[in-house]
Amino acid sequence: MISKTLQKAINDQIQKEFYSSYLYLSMAAYAESENLPGFAHWLRLQQQEEQGHAMKLYKYLNERGGRVELQAIEQPPTEFSSPTKMFEEVLEHERFVTASINKLYEKALKENDYAAQIMLQWFIEEQVEEEATASEILETLKMAGEKGQALLMLDRQLARRGMD
Numbered sequence: 001m002i003s004k005t006l007q008k009a010i011n012d013q014i015q016k017e018f019y020s021s022y023l024y025l026s027m028a029a030y031a032e033s034e035n036l037p038g039f040a041h042w043l044r045l046q047q048q049e050e051q052g053h054a055m056k057l058y059k060y061l062n063e064r065g066g067r068v069e070l071q072a073i074e075q076p077p078t079e080f081s082s083p084t085k086m087f088e089e090v091l092e093h094e095r096f097v098t099a100s101i102n103k104l105y106e107k108a109l110k111e112n113d114y115a116a117q118i119m120l121q122w123f124i125e126e127q128v129e130e131e132a133t134a135s136e137i138l139e140t141l142k143m144a145g146e147k148g149q150a151l152l153m154l155d156r157q158l159a160r161r162g163m164d
Contacts, residue, residue, distance in 0.1 A: 002064040003111055009104050010061050010116075015071040016100055017054035021047045023076040023093060030080050036151075038159030039083060042137075045161050053123070060119050083151070084141045091134040098127040 002010075028043035061068050080086035101123045108116035137158070144150035 002061065002066040002116070003113070006107055006111060006113055006116055007061065007066040009107050010057055010066065011069050011071065013100060013104055014054050014057045014061075014068065015073065016097060017050055017057065018070075019073050019076070020093065020097060021050035021054065022073055024050060024090075026076040026078055027080065027086055027090070030078065030086065031083070034083070036083065036155050038155035038157065039086075042158040042161045053126070056122075060116075064115065082146050084138070084146060087134060087138040087141055091131065091138055094127065094130045094134050098131060101127055 024043045024047035028040045028047060031037075031039035031043055058068050077089075080089065101120065105117065105120045105124065108120055137154075140154055141151075144154050
Protein backbone atom coordinates (compact mmCIF):
# COMPACT_ATOMS: atom_id res chain seq x y z
CA MET A 1 0.00 0.00 0.00
CA ILE A 2 1.25 3.46 -0.89
CA SER A 3 1.15 6.32 1.62
CA LYS A 4 -1.38 9.13 1.25
CA THR A 5 1.48 11.63 0.91
CA LEU A 6 3.05 9.76 -1.98
CA GLN A 7 -0.36 9.08 -3.52
CA LYS A 8 -1.08 12.81 -3.60
CA ALA A 9 2.37 13.59 -5.02
CA ILE A 10 1.96 10.99 -7.78
CA ASN A 11 -1.50 12.34 -8.60
CA ASP A 12 0.04 15.80 -8.88
CA GLN A 13 2.69 14.39 -11.21
CA ILE A 14 0.02 12.69 -13.34
CA GLN A 15 -1.58 16.11 -13.79
CA LYS A 16 1.78 17.61 -14.80
CA GLU A 17 2.38 14.85 -17.34
CA PHE A 18 -1.08 15.31 -18.87
CA TYR A 19 -0.46 19.07 -18.99
CA SER A 20 2.85 18.35 -20.77
CA SER A 21 0.95 16.27 -23.30
CA TYR A 22 -1.55 19.07 -23.82
CA LEU A 23 1.24 21.67 -24.10
CA TYR A 24 3.05 19.69 -26.81
CA LEU A 25 -0.18 19.18 -28.73
CA SER A 26 -0.74 22.95 -28.63
CA MET A 27 2.81 23.50 -29.86
CA ALA A 28 2.18 20.99 -32.67
CA ALA A 29 -0.89 22.96 -33.72
CA TYR A 30 1.19 26.14 -33.78
CA ALA A 31 3.89 24.44 -35.87
CA GLU A 32 1.25 23.21 -38.33
CA SER A 33 -0.08 26.76 -38.67
CA GLU A 34 3.45 27.97 -39.40
CA ASN A 35 3.91 25.37 -42.16
CA LEU A 36 6.48 23.40 -40.18
CA PRO A 37 5.15 19.84 -40.52
CA GLY A 38 8.36 18.25 -39.24
CA PHE A 39 8.22 20.26 -36.02
CA ALA A 40 4.53 19.37 -35.72
CA HIS A 41 5.32 15.67 -36.19
CA TRP A 42 8.05 15.76 -33.53
CA LEU A 43 5.77 17.59 -31.12
CA ARG A 44 2.84 15.20 -31.70
CA LEU A 45 5.12 12.25 -30.89
CA GLN A 46 6.30 14.13 -27.81
CA GLN A 47 2.66 14.63 -26.85
CA GLN A 48 2.05 10.89 -27.08
CA GLU A 49 5.17 10.17 -25.03
CA GLU A 50 4.03 12.54 -22.27
CA GLN A 51 0.61 10.93 -22.20
CA GLY A 52 2.38 7.59 -21.84
CA HIS A 53 4.30 8.97 -18.85
CA ALA A 54 1.03 9.97 -17.19
CA MET A 55 -0.42 6.53 -17.80
CA LYS A 56 2.71 4.83 -16.41
CA LEU A 57 2.16 6.74 -13.16
CA TYR A 58 -1.58 6.00 -13.30
CA LYS A 59 -0.91 2.27 -13.60
CA TYR A 60 1.73 2.34 -10.88
CA LEU A 61 -0.58 4.07 -8.43
CA ASN A 62 -3.29 1.50 -9.07
CA GLU A 63 -0.84 -1.38 -8.68
CA ARG A 64 0.24 -0.03 -5.29
CA GLY A 65 -3.33 0.16 -3.99
CA GLY A 66 -3.55 3.91 -4.35
CA ARG A 67 -6.33 5.90 -5.90
CA VAL A 68 -5.91 7.98 -9.03
CA GLU A 69 -7.61 11.35 -8.69
CA LEU A 70 -7.46 13.22 -11.97
CA GLN A 71 -7.05 16.95 -11.71
CA ALA A 72 -7.97 19.84 -14.00
CA ILE A 73 -5.56 20.64 -16.80
CA GLU A 74 -5.13 24.32 -17.54
CA GLN A 75 -5.14 25.63 -21.08
CA PRO A 76 -1.64 25.75 -22.54
CA PRO A 77 -0.38 28.70 -24.55
CA THR A 78 -1.47 28.64 -28.19
CA GLU A 79 0.84 31.26 -29.66
CA PHE A 80 4.61 31.22 -29.84
CA SER A 81 6.54 34.04 -31.42
CA SER A 82 8.96 31.72 -33.23
CA PRO A 83 10.20 28.13 -33.35
CA THR A 84 13.22 29.18 -31.28
CA LYS A 85 11.04 30.75 -28.57
CA MET A 86 8.82 27.67 -28.64
CA PHE A 87 11.80 25.36 -28.00
CA GLU A 88 13.05 27.67 -25.27
CA GLU A 89 9.68 26.97 -23.63
CA VAL A 90 10.09 23.23 -24.30
CA LEU A 91 13.44 23.21 -22.50
CA GLU A 92 12.13 25.33 -19.63
CA HIS A 93 9.14 23.03 -19.27
CA GLU A 94 11.29 19.89 -19.27
CA ARG A 95 13.46 21.41 -16.55
CA PHE A 96 10.30 22.09 -14.53
CA VAL A 97 9.22 18.46 -14.96
CA THR A 98 12.69 17.25 -13.96
CA ALA A 99 12.52 19.30 -10.76
CA SER A 100 9.08 17.88 -10.03
CA ILE A 101 10.25 14.28 -10.55
CA ASN A 102 13.26 14.95 -8.32
CA LYS A 103 10.98 16.24 -5.54
CA LEU A 104 8.80 13.17 -5.94
CA TYR A 105 11.87 10.95 -5.63
CA GLU A 106 12.92 12.83 -2.48
CA LYS A 107 9.50 12.05 -0.96
CA ALA A 108 9.92 8.38 -1.83
CA LEU A 109 13.36 8.41 -0.17
CA LYS A 110 12.01 10.10 2.94
CA GLU A 111 9.26 7.49 3.23
CA ASN A 112 11.61 4.57 2.48
CA ASP A 113 9.31 3.58 -0.40
CA TYR A 114 11.75 1.45 -2.36
CA ALA A 115 9.24 0.46 -5.04
CA ALA A 116 8.51 4.12 -5.80
CA GLN A 117 12.23 4.88 -5.90
CA ILE A 118 12.81 2.13 -8.46
CA MET A 119 9.87 3.28 -10.59
CA LEU A 120 11.02 6.90 -10.42
CA GLN A 121 14.54 5.97 -11.56
CA TRP A 122 13.01 5.39 -15.00
CA PHE A 123 11.56 8.91 -14.98
CA ILE A 124 14.85 10.43 -13.83
CA GLU A 125 16.69 8.78 -16.73
CA GLU A 126 13.92 9.83 -19.12
CA GLN A 127 14.22 13.46 -18.03
CA VAL A 128 17.96 13.48 -18.74
CA GLU A 129 17.10 12.44 -22.30
CA GLU A 130 14.20 14.91 -22.58
CA GLU A 131 16.33 17.87 -21.53
CA ALA A 132 19.25 16.86 -23.76
CA THR A 133 17.00 16.51 -26.81
CA ALA A 134 15.22 19.82 -26.21
CA SER A 135 18.56 21.56 -25.68
CA GLU A 136 20.01 20.06 -28.86
CA ILE A 137 17.05 21.18 -30.97
CA LEU A 138 17.14 24.65 -29.39
CA GLU A 139 20.86 25.05 -30.08
CA THR A 140 20.38 23.89 -33.67
CA LEU A 141 17.57 26.42 -34.09
CA LYS A 142 19.79 29.19 -32.77
CA MET A 143 22.46 28.26 -35.33
CA ALA A 144 19.95 27.80 -38.16
CA GLY A 145 18.01 30.99 -37.61
CA GLU A 146 14.31 31.56 -38.07
CA LYS A 147 14.09 31.47 -41.85
CA GLY A 148 15.66 29.85 -44.82
CA GLN A 149 17.15 26.59 -45.90
CA ALA A 150 18.62 25.62 -42.53
CA LEU A 151 15.19 25.85 -40.85
CA LEU A 152 13.70 23.76 -43.65
CA MET A 153 16.43 21.13 -43.20
CA LEU A 154 15.79 21.00 -39.44
CA ASP A 155 12.06 20.67 -40.09
CA ARG A 156 12.75 17.68 -42.34
CA GLN A 157 15.09 16.16 -39.76
CA LEU A 158 12.43 16.43 -37.05
CA ALA A 159 9.91 14.81 -39.40
CA ARG A 160 12.02 11.62 -39.27
CA ARG A 161 11.49 11.12 -35.52
CA GLY A 162 10.26 7.61 -34.93
CA MET A 163 11.48 6.38 -38.30
CA ASP A 164 15.07 5.65 -37.26
